[in-house]
Amino acid sequence: MPMRxxxxxxxxxxxxxxxxxxxxxxxxxxxxxxxxxxxGYGTQExxxxxxxxxxxxxxxxxxxEAARRVMQGHLQLHFENRYIRKxxxxxxxxxxxxxxxxxxxxxxxxxxxxxxxxxxxxxxALYAISEAxxxxxxxxxxxxxVHGIVGTLLDARNFAVLLFDDAKQLLHPAYxxxxxxxxxxxxxxxxxxxxxxxxxxASAEEAGDSPPGLLAAALPTQDGPIGALVLRSEDxxxxxxxxxxxxxxxxxxxxxxxxxxxxxxVGLQTLAQRDQLTQLLNRRSFVERLSAAVRAAQERDSExxxxxxxxxxxxxxxxxxxxxxxxxxxxxxxxxxxATVRSADVLARLGGDEFVVLLEQDIGGRGAxxxxxxxxxxxxxxxxxxxxxxxVRPSIGAARFPADGRDAEELxxxxxxxxxxxxxxxxxxxxxxxxxxxxxxxxxxxxxxAEPFYRSAD
Numbered sequence: 001m002p003m004r005x006x007x008x009x010x011x012x013x014x015x016x017x018x019x020x021x022x023x024x025x026x027x028x029x030x031x032x033x034x035x036x037x038x039x040g041y042g043t044q045e046x047x048x049x050x051x052x053x054x055x056x057x058x059x060x061x062x063x064x065e066a067a068r069r070v071m072q073g074h075l076q077l078h079f080e081n082r083y084i085r086k087x088x089x090x091x092x093x094x095x096x097x098x099x100x101x102x103x104x105x106x107x108x109x110x111x112x113x114x115x116x117x118x119x120x121x122x123x124x125a126l127y128a129i130s131e132a133x134x135x136x137x138x139x140x141x142x143x144x145x146v147h148g149i150v151g152t153l154l155d156a157r158n159f160a161v162l163l164f165d166d167a168k169q170l171l172h173p174a175y176x177x178x179x180x181x182x183x184x185x186x187x188x189x190x191x192x193x194x195x196x197x198x199x200x201x202a203s204a205e206e207a208g209d210s211p212p213g214l215l216a217a218a219l220p221t222q223d224g225p226i227g228a229l230v231l232r233s234e235d236x237x238x239x240x241x242x243x244x245x246x247x248x249x250x251x252x253x254x255x256x257x258x259x260x261x262x263x264x265x266v267g268l269q270t271l272a273q274r275d276q277l278t279q280l281l282n283r284r285s286f287v288e289r290l291s292a293a294v295r296a297a298q299e300r301d302s303e304x305x306x307x308x309x310x311x312x313x314x315x316x317x318x319x320x321x322x323x324x325x326x327x328x329x330x331x332x333x334x335x336x337x338x339a340t341v342r343s344a345d346v347l348a349r350l351g352g353d354e355f356v357v358l359l360e361q362d363i364g365g366r367g368a369x370x371x372x373x374x375x376x377x378x379x380x381x382x383x384x385x386x387x388x389x390x391x392v393r394p395s396i397g398a399a400r401f402p403a404d405g406r407d408a409e410e411l412x413x414x415x416x417x418x419x420x421x422x423x424x425x426x427x428x429x430x431x432x433x434x435x436x437x438x439x440x441x442x443x444x445x446x447x448x449x450a451e452p453f454y455r456s457a458d
Contacts, residue, residue: 018093018110021103024071026051029105038093038112040086056082056090070097070106080113089241092117118153122247125149126254133258133265142262143175146255153251154215154244156231162187163219163227163259171195171227178232199225215240217252221260229255275349277327278334286348286356290408293346293360297401304360305368308397308415309337309375310423311353317390329390332383340378341371355394356415365400372396395423 012019013033021030028046036042039054055063059081070076076097083091097108132145143161150156158178162171170186189196194210198218210216213233218225229252233239240248273285281289290306297304311333318326330353337355341347346358359367375394382391397419405411 015109017112019108020046020051020110021100021105021107022051023105026067035110038091038110039083045086054083056084058082066095066097067106071099073099076108088235090114118247121153122250125153125251129251129254129258133261136262139259139262140175142258146258147175147177150229150231150248150251153247154231154240155233157234158232160230161219161227161255162230164225168224174227195228198228213239215244215248217245217248219252219256219259221256226256226259228252278331278349280334280338280355281346281348283348283350286346286350286358287408287412289346289348290358290411293358294401294407294411297360300361302361303363303365303403304358304401305362305365306359306399306401306411306415307357307368307372307375308399308412308419309355309357309394310419312393312395312423312426314353314392317392321388325385325388328385329383329392332385333392336378336383337375340374345371356412362400365398368398368400372398395419395426397422 015032015034018035018038019030019032020028020035022028027048027050031041031043031046033043035046039046041054052060052063063081066076066079066081076095079095079097081093081095083093085091091112092114093110094113095108095110097106099105100107128149129146132142132149136142136145146161147156147159150159160176160178161174163174164171170188172186187195189199189201195216198210198216200218213235215231215233217229219227219229229248231240231248273281275282293304296302314326314329317329330349333353333355334347334349337347337357341357342359344360346360348356348358350356357371359371362368375396379393382389384390397415397417399405399411399415399418401411404414
């Protein structure tokens with residue numbers, strides 16, 4: 001039956017939706033004028049070709065299943081899939097289709113819902129970016145989420161987040177995925193005029209166009225751009241269009257807000273976890289870490305060790321030289337301890353002049369014994385603080401799990417008591433020497449336990 005006899009061709013050409021008819025095998029026998037507006041292909045380019053050639057690869061299986069159901073006599077309403085336009089773009093379509101037995105054809109009407117789909121997808125993406133800013137553990141996790149979200153809207157197989165360094169001279173890749181192995185390194189806007197223009201550091205006349213196949217958007221904040229999102233198409237000939245650029249710029253503003261929020265959150269979290277004087281973990285954070293380590297040791301049937309340090313003569317520094325000098329000494333002590341412990345050890349300041357070190361999986365306490373010796377050796381050298389040279393020694397107590405405690409508080413209590421035991425022994429050993437030197441009218445030698453806490457820098 002001729003298609004013209006089936007329905008008026010002129011009438012169908014007036015419709016804004018695409019109307020088509022295909023054979024049972026899926027070959028086009030008719031498309032109206034709107035088909036070209038939606039898909040980019042004219043009648044002569046389509047008739048005789050199979051419809052599956054134009055369906056998006058990811059949607060071919062469900063499209064074939066929907067066609068099978070239509071040919072079984074089921075009316076297909078509101079089926080959605082994607083097609084590849086002639087220009088390489090993706091069009092989202094909502095179909096209504098039925099089988100016309102008398103014509104031996106599947107007849108369908110396609111409504112272009114690309115803008116509606118993009119609007120919904122963008123709304124979902126913005127919500128997802130906001131959610132990621134709250135749930136991501138760190139900036140890298142945030143960028144991983146953003147990459148996936150952008151990939152639902154644009155070709156983001158090659159994707160990078162570039163952030164300025166503190167001097168705002170170089171952009172460093174904070175996150176990058178490049179399937180072609182061409183991931184960028186640090187870049188200066190001065191060496192990339194198109195990037196300088198993007199970041200507001202050059203005019204369009206000075207900058208020129210961006211490289212083919214590249215799409216980028218600045219990450220704007222009230223204090224100026226903090227970096228850029230960069231996408232690169234694997235096919236420079238097709239690349240990205242103006243609509244893609246507008247979309248990415250809109251997304252970038254939301255991503256910038258998310259980055260600022262995450263940076264603030266991480267900063268506040270760090271403030272809550274760190275001792276403000278030494279930047280070591282504080283008591284609360286350390287106890288949480290120790291508790292987690294104890295649980296892990298219980299599960300593994302393993303052991304761990306804890307060292308508890310207190311500085312001898314520190315009170316004399318505070319009393320005679322002032323708390324400012326005492327604080328500077330504590331900072332120097334924290335630095336020296338940080339350089340002495342292993343990278344796997346957990347160092348913290350509990351408060352005052354008390355420091356602790358956690359050694360996980362320390363079978364038999366040997367690691368604690370060796371570290372205690374290294375710390376003693378490290379403190380032989382005096383501390384130069386400003387114009388003063390200060391000599392302080394640590395009293396160190398140890399505790400082992402599970403022998404000395406079954407939880408964090410018990411272990412801390414045992415190590416604290418052991419530390420005070422060492423301190424008392426030292427005090428007791430100093431008293432006879434001090435009395436004898438006093439009886440003889442001599443000063444205590446520097447080699448004795450009561451060596452002076454202060455030496456002139458000269």
